[in-house]
Amino acid sequence: MNDKKFTGTNSYIATDDLMMAVNAAVTLERPILIKGEPGTGKTQLAIEVASALGRPLHEWHIKSTTKAQQGLYDYDAVARLRDSQLGDDRVHDIANYIVKGKIWEAFASDDQPVLLIDEIDKADIEFPNDLLQELDRMEFFVYETKELVKARNRPIVVITSNNEKELPDAFLRRCFFHYIKFPDKGTMEKIVDVHYPGLKKTLLKEALEAFYKVRDVPGLKKKPSTSELLDWIKLLVAEDIPAEALRAEDSRKAIPPLHGALLKNEQDVHLFEQLVFLDRRTNNR
Amino acid sequence: MLTKFFFMLREGGMKPSITELLMLLEAMKAGVAGHSVDDFYFLSRACLVKDESQFDRFDKIFAAHFQGIEEAFNALVGEVPDEWLRKQAELLLSEEERAQIEAMGGFEALMEALRERLDEQEGRHEGGNKWIGTAGTSPFGANGYNPEGVRIGQQGSRHRRATKVWDRREFRNLDDSVELGTRNIKIALRKLRKFAREGAADLLDLDDTIDKTARNAGLLDIRMVPERHNAIKVLLCLDIGGSMDDHVRICEELFSASRTEFKHLEYFYFHNFIYESLWKDNRRRHAERIPTSEITHKYGPDYKLIFVGDATMSPYEIVYAGGSVEHWNEEPGAIWIKRLLSAYPKAIWLNPEPEQRWEYTPSVKLTRELMEDRMFPLTLRGLDAGIKSLH
Ligand SMILES: Nc1ncnc2c1ncn2[C@@H]1O[C@H](COP(=O)(O)OP(=O)(O)O)[C@@H](O)[C@H]1O
Numbered sequence: 001m002n003d004k005k006f007t008g009t010n011s012y013i014a015t016d017d018l019m020m021a022v023n024a025a026v027t028l029e030r031p032i033l034i035k036g037e038p039g040t041g042k043t044q045l046a047i048e049v050a051s052a053l054g055r056p057l058h059e060w061h062i063k064s065t066t067k068a069q070q071g072l073y074d075y076d077a078v079a080r081l082r083d084s085q086l087g088d089d090r091v092h093d094i095a096n097y098i099v100k101g102k103i104w105e106a107f108a109s110d111d112q113p114v115l116l117i118d119e120i121d122k123a124d125i126e127f128p129n130d131l132l133q134e135l136d137r138m139e140f141f142v143y144e145t146k147e148l149v150k151a152r153n154r155p156i157v158v159i160t161s162n163n164e165k166e167l168p169d170a171f172l173r174r175c176f177f178h179y180i181k182f183p184d185k186g187t188m189e190k191i192v193d194v195h196y197p198g199l200k201k202t203l204l205k206e207a208l209e210a211f212y213k214v215r216d217v218p219g220l221k222k223k224p225s226t227s228e229l230l231d232w233i234k235l236l237v238a239e240d241i242p243a244e245a246l247r248a249e250d251s252r253k254a255i256p257p258l259h260g261a262l263l264k265n266e267q268d269v270h271l272f273e274q275l276v277f278l279d280r281r282t283n284n285r
Numbered sequence: 286m287l288t289k290f291f292f293m294l295r296e297g298g299m300k301p302s303i304t305e306l307l308m309l310l311e312a313m314k315a316g317v318a319g320h321s322v323d324d325f326y327f328l329s330r331a332c333l334v335k336d337e338s339q340f341d342r343f344d345k346i347f348a349a350h351f352q353g354i355e356e357a358f359n360a361l362v363g364e365v366p367d368e369w370l371r372k373q374a375e376l377l378l379s380e381e382e383r384a385q386i387e388a389m390g391g392f393e394a395l396m397e398a399l400r401e402r403l404d405e406q407e408g409r410h411e412g413g414n415k416w417i418g419t420a421g422t423s424p425f426g427a428n429g430y431n432p433e434g435v436r437i438g439q440q441g442s443r444h445r446r447a448t449k450v451w452d453r454r455e456f457r458n459l460d461d462s463v464e465l466g467t468r469n470i471k472i473a474l475r476k477l478r479k480f481a482r483e484g485a486a487d488l489l490d491l492d493d494t495i496d497k498t499a500r501n502a503g504l505l506d507i508r509m510v511p512e513r514h515n516a517i518k519v520l521l522c523l524d525i526g527g528s529m530d531d532h533v534r535i536c537e538e539l540f541s542a543s544r545t546e547f548k549h550l551e552y553f554y555f556h557n558f559i560y561e562s563l564w565k566d567n568r569r570r571h572a573e574r575i576p577t578s579e580i581t582h583k584y585g586p587d588y589k590l591i592f593v594g595d596a597t598m599s600p601y602e603i604v605y606a607g608g609s610v611e612h613w614n615e616e617p618g619a620i621w622i623k624r625l626l627s628a629y630p631k632a633i634w635l636n637p638e639p640e641q642r643w644e645y646t647p648s649v650k651l652t653r654e655l656m657e658d659r660m661f662p663l664t665l666r667g668l669d670a671g672i673k674s675l676h
């Protein structure tokens with residue numbers, strides 16, 4: 001059991017409910033599922049939990065073609081066939097063609113590891129169900145070599161989802177759950193502060209003001225999130241943009257400078273500019 | 286205390302399982318939470334709720350649990366006239382549930398029973414929850430005494446073709462948690478699958494491999510193909526509110542089934558008819574509208590368009606500018622639907638009203654004409670036929 005509690009790090013701000021969920025998962029050695037908009041720190045969380053608790057981290061990034069089996073191991077039958085045709089001696093030991101997956105690597109870790117299963121919703125609908133057994137019992141069987149692989153230490157499993165697909169109930173029941181609500185201004189100030197300590201207060205204030213305004217624009221394909229805000233602030237600082245330039249009261253300058261860093265999608269930029277334009281017209285009447 | 290809370294959640298329409306309750310108990314035993322109610326709130330939420338759209342419901346039940354249940358109920362029943370409650374029940378209950386109430390002697394009998402239980406409750410002071418969710422016949426139990434989706438005032442709404450509804454009703458967001466009955470719909474929807482090989486070649490093509498290897502004088506020539514995926518894309522537009530209240534259940538089922546069946550599914554809501562904007566979130570329907578023209582820009586013509594609505598309204602709402610019941614529309618709905626239909630050649634309208642009635646409702650006839658006859662009843666057979674016409 002772990003006695004260390006996760007309370008965030010000096011590069012990651014954790015809210016109280018997030019800490020509670022993480023600590024429950026760490027203590028009970030059950031997976032934790034993290035949901036939230038893209039860019040709200042889901043992936044980063046796993047990295048921070050590993051570093052805060054001093055654990056090795058294993059990352060498994062899921063794509064739409066990822067199969068549950070690949071997390072366990074791959075049997076490279078094709079290579080074996082080839083070797084047999086070429087008369088290679090390796091061919092007689094099937095173990096030569098078993099390639100460990102990320103789950104196996106985590107199971108083999110000497111220290112209790114953190115295992116990140118990133119963006120689980122990218123995979124097929126059945127994917128989470130296919131991992132139930134393995135994550136419950138923390139063991140699996142390798143049919144080719146008749147070997148039972150058991151976790152040396154139950155990993156702390158952090159699973160993230162962008163909510164593209166619903167996850168099966170049986171899977172959900174086994175996890176702790178946390179939804180990262182989009183940070184309010186207060187939390188966001190703290191987040192910016194850990195990334196850019198010593199940022200001018202006025203600049204921070206105006207930047208956040210402008211940022212939340214952009215987020216409120218209806219119909220955006222992709223609302224800018226924490227990561228875009230951080231990129232934008234970096235640019236503002238690099239370009240030495242003064243806080244006054246961000247103030248929206250002056251309607252001629254209502255489009256914040258470098259807004260391309262916030263809106264990455266051309267249509268969104270267009271929509272935004274149109275709205276500002278309309279706004280300006282009505283204000284000037 | 287914990288088990289009581291657990292059952293309140295169940296009665297409130299949430300689905301925490303015993304596994305999750307045990308998990309919570311285990312976590313408490315392990316001292317994960319301190320002694321504050323806040324801690325318990327965070328921990329129990331992380332254990333028992335796995336869907337953020339249920340957080341709000343959880344919060345209400347949590348609050349009711351900790352503030353004393355009587356208060357919550359009195360606020361609902363104590364000062365509220367029967368008539369208002371009756372309307373709530375009409376609005377919040379499905380046809381089935383209403384039949385159940387009829388079976389127990391009608392609405393008066395139900396209110397009587399509720400009142401008796403409430404008196405009992407007050408006499409006993411032990412905060413039981415007998416009246417909540419008694420066998421699912423109490424509107425408060427069945428809906429988690431959830432005052433969402435309440436329409437206040439507006440006497441005229443029972444008359445189906447009322448012309449203006451200025452009252453802003455906060456519509457319930459369609460809840461996609463309906464399980465029962467979705468299987469059949471899912472199977473019907475499966476017919477809409479179109480498999481295509483996309484992405485990385487990671488599947489051994491055995492036939493081709495054998496063929497090429499033979500041609501290669503027996504030297505292996507491995508052939509791979511990409512795996513097959515369902516490549517169908519769907520835009521689902523759901524009518525919500527007004528005369529659709531009766532059909533909410535079946536729409537929820539359709540919605541819930543479609544969500545899991547398609548990888549590319551986008552859904553939007555409208556009220557009665559399509560105009561210049563639609564929305565995705567009913568709670569923010571007045572704040573966050575999506576221009577219809579933006580939808581046609583964003584989603585290509587390979588999307589199949591499915592409307593679900595009873596198309597029952599005043600014909601003005603379709604053919605006149607300004608005919609909409611809840612806002613001023615610059616252009617008539619008929620123009621908007623034509624635009625959508627030209628953007629999406631594959632489109633159908635599913636209508637939950639029984640087919641026999643279509644003839645007698647002018648707006649349905651009109652809509653059907655606009656759809657060039659592609660209107661189908663929202664029955665399994667209708668769904669089947671509709672989906673066939675989408676290919
Ligand atoms: N709570 C937070 N504290 C510190 N940095 C954060 C926080 N949330 C997000 N970030 C930063 O935002 C960026 C995006 O985070 P990431 O984990 O990639 O998001 P997600 O996985 O949710 O898409 C990272 O640079 C991360 O450091």
Ligand SMILES: [Mg+2]
Pocket residue numbers: 039042043044118160
């Ligand atoms: Mg991520």
